[in-house]
Amino acid sequence: MKEKTITLPKLKKVKIGNKNYNKTLRKLEKLYRKLKNARKKYLEEVVSKILKGKEIILAERLKVRKMLSKENNSKNLRKSISNVSFQKILQTIEYNCRWCGKTFHQIST
16 A cells, blocks of 8 residues: 655645644654654664774765755756755764764865
């Protein structure tokens, strides 16, 4: 059985304060929570793979704003880049390196 997807336009069609509005809002919140948890789990997996068996971690400071400019990339690539959240990954790596006693450096380009 396929899952029904709920989007914001569907929520806009329902009157505010209505029981259906509240049900739709709860379903939408549940979907957003699942998405948030999936992203968090993936982030933790990626960071643990990067840190496993390494003492020194070097990361390049990326110019994300330049990567998101329209003249350089296609729409799908820009969407994927903005969805990744490089800054959050670097913060998590830096925190875990400090916690484990490893060395972390960021290199500017």
